[in-house]
Amino acid sequence: MPVAVAAIVAAVLAAGGTAVAVNALDDNSTPSSIASIGQQSSGDETVPVSGSSSQNPNWEAVTSTVSKSVVAISVTLSNGEAEGSGVILDKDGHILTNNHVVSGAQSVQVTLADGRIFKAKIVGTDSSTDLAVVKLQDAPSDLSPATLGDSSKVTTGEAVLAVGNPLGLANTATTGIVSALNRPVSTSSSDSSGSGSSDAVVTNAIQIDAAINPGNSGGPLFNAQGQVIGITSSIATLSQNSLGGDSESGSIGLGFAIPVNLAKNISSQLIKSGTAEHAFLGVTLTDATATADGVTRQGAKVNDVTSGSPADKAGVKTGDVIVAIDGVASPGSESLTGFVRGHAAGDVVKLTIVRDGKSIDVDATLAVKQETASSTPSGSGDQNGQSGQGDQNGQQGQDGQQGDGSGQDDNPFGDFFGGQG
Secondary structure (H helix, E strand, O other): OOEEEEEOOOOOOOOOOOOOOOOOOOOOOEEOOOOOOOOOOOOOOOOOOOOOOOOOOOHHHHHHHHHHHEEEEEEEEOOEEEEEEEEEOOOOOEEEEOHHHHOOOOEEEEEOOOOOEEEEEEEEEEOOOOEEEEEEOOOOOOOOOOEEOOHHHOOOOOEEEEEEOHHHOOOEEEEEEEEEEEEEEEEEEEOOOOOOOEEEEEEEEEEEOOOOOOOOOOOEEEEOOOEEEEEEEEEEEEOHHHHOOOOOOOOOOOEEEEEHHHHHHHHHHHHHHOOOOEEEOOEEEEEEEEEEOOEEEEEEEEEEEOOOOHHHHHOOOOOOEEEEEOOEEOOOHHHHHHHHHOOOOOOEEEEEEEEOOEEEEEEEEOEEEOOOOOOOOOOOOOOOOOOOOOOOOOOEOOOOEEOOOOOOOOOOEEEEOOOOO
């Protein structure tokens, strides 16, 4: 069964793209007020169902329109089978899903909404963002690709529809609302094979209350006009200790989706080359508060800056507290991680930092992160930021949070992700 044990814990500063140089912090740095954190906007995209809106959703029309773009995914593992969901990206048969759905798969089978079954091959996987792309073999000519929206336009309270394969029940649709945006969610994503290997995944997720369960992983989250705004990937569940030893994990109305803008970036790289590059700032972080302009805010305190890194070139210093990125509040190391991961390497980001009681804006250009060959087991600090979790001695992982010395997950929730095994 593909699972990812959740947390709201470590930080890894990563995204995808190419690198360029950065601006240094000097006397010409722009003063900033942390009392004024702005908002973002974006352009319009194609609307599959024009007669439906968040205020008056026509879920029957939306479901009828989008269901043909959703697939059920079955994988054969060394120790059994597992199931998940996916969404059709193009006429060539590329399908987007979660990495933890197909990781460790010996074979992949995709079932279309009309019941036709096709073999598929894995095009590329990205454990850092828990995304993967598979491609149908001998894809039919009548595929119905989904319309990808713009997750930067999603608003809290808007109506959403999740479609997928929960518990093996294909073509299941559930509705709800966006409960929160930019929710920092850290997970340890175990692969389907049950090998025990895991990768830290940190996402500023879209939180939803639509019911999603094991098997929904990799399926699309639609807005009321039929655009994909996210990829459902995880749920929070109460731990068995709090529910009783015989209790089973399931939806409690706390679901999380990977924003589609991040999914578009990573999937396009996977289709092109089979791999995805990631960006980083080059800092170690802990949660902290800082006061400037008469306002106290939560942020991410810089404990160390890697020499020659984007943060170093931008003039970020040890002791700085980063409280916003691109004008959006970043209340902690996980949040900052999620925001950076949502960018491509080479993007210029504006960091609002507090230093010596004053707030300053500084531009930094994210650079390509050099990945390690293997992942670090849960509970250890990876000097390249793959895990970012604290090791048994409470040390820090590069681009990660400081460990608490326990090597354990402090999250009060036991989280349950993935497909039905």
